[in-house]
Amino acid sequence: MTAPPLALVAGTGFSDLDALEDRREQTVETPFGPARVTHGTWHDLPVVFLARHGPGHSVPPHLVNYRANVRALADLGARDVVAVNVTGSVDPDLEPGDLLCLDDFVDFTKQRPLTFHDGSGPEGVVHTDVSTPYDPDLRREILDAAAAVGTPVRDGGVYAAFEGPRFETAAEIRLARLAGADVAGMTGVPEVVLAREAGLRYAALSLVVNPATGVGDASEPITMDEIEAALARSRTAVLAVLDELVHTRATFEGES
Structure with a gap:
C-alpha cells in the first residue's frame, strides 16, 4: 500500500x-x-510540493487561490501539511533569521474566501473549531527535527495575517502586538483554516526576515532587498529542518 504523500507548502524564497x-x-x-x-x-518519501505564489512568484498573497490549493492537497491523498511562512517580527526580541513553530493566529484579512462552507452544500452551515489550529503532533515533528540539526526554533508563536500586498502600517502592527502576535505575514490565513476544514493536519514554520513596520528603527522602510538578503542567509537552515523531518519520517515508515 502506497503511503500518503507529505504535503509541503511554501512561498517567498522557497x-x-x-x-x-x-x-x-x-x-x-x-x-x-x-x-x-x-x-x-x-529520502524516498512521497512528497507533494505546492508553491503558493505560482511559477516565478507571479501571484500576490491576496490573490492566492487558497481553497484550490488546500482542496488539491486533500484530493491527492495528503494527510499532513507542513508549511513555511516568511514573516516580519512583531515581537521586538525576534530578529531576521529567527524561526518559530506557530501555535495560534489572529486574522486581519478583509476580502479573502475564508471557508469551503458557504451554507449551500449538504452539510449546511459549518462552524469549524480552531482552538488548536496547528496540529500538536506535527508541530512536535518540526521541533524535534530542528533540535536534531541544531537549529533553534521557538516553540510557539502567534501569526498575524494581513491582506497585503502592501506592508502593514505601524498602527496595524501595534494593534497586532496588542492582540498577542509575534510575527506578521500575508499567507498563513486562510490556509491553516482551510486545512482544518479539509481534515488535514497542518503545522507551520515561520521564518523572520525583517522587523515589521515600526518595530526597531522606525525610520528605515521595509525593502525587498532586505527581505531577500535575510532569505539568502536563512533558507539553508529552513531546508535543513525540513530535510531532517522528511528523513525521520522516511526512516520510520521504512521500519514499520
Whole structure:
C-alpha cells in the first residue's frame, strides 16, 4: 500500500525544492479552480510540493487561490501539511533569521474566501473549531527535527495575517502586538483554516526576515532587498529542518 504523500507548502524564497527527485508537475482541477503542484520523492518519501505564489512568484498573497490549493492537497491523498511562512517580527526580541513553530493566529484579512462552507452544500452551515489550529503532533515533528540539526526554533508563536500586498502600517502592527502576535505575514490565513476544514493536519514554520513596520528603527522602510538578503542567509537552515523531518519520517515508515 502506497503511503500518503507529505504535503509541503511554501512561498517567498522557497518557490522550488531542489531536494525533490523523480519530479512530476501536475495541475489539479478542483471545484475552486486549478492548483499547480510538484510530485516527487525526498529520502524516498512521497512528497507533494505546492508553491503558493505560482511559477516565478507571479501571484500576490491576496490573490492566492487558497481553497484550490488546500482542496488539491486533500484530493491527492495528503494527510499532513507542513508549511513555511516568511514573516516580519512583531515581537521586538525576534530578529531576521529567527524561526518559530506557530501555535495560534489572529486574522486581519478583509476580502479573502475564508471557508469551503458557504451554507449551500449538504452539510449546511459549518462552524469549524480552531482552538488548536496547528496540529500538536506535527508541530512536535518540526521541533524535534530542528533540535536534531541544531537549529533553534521557538516553540510557539502567534501569526498575524494581513491582506497585503502592501506592508502593514505601524498602527496595524501595534494593534497586532496588542492582540498577542509575534510575527506578521500575508499567507498563513486562510490556509491553516482551510486545512482544518479539509481534515488535514497542518503545522507551520515561520521564518523572520525583517522587523515589521515600526518595530526597531522606525525610520528605515521595509525593502525587498532586505527581505531577500535575510532569505539568502536563512533558507539553508529552513531546508535543513525540513530535510531532517522528511528523513525521520522516511526512516520510520521504512521500519514499520
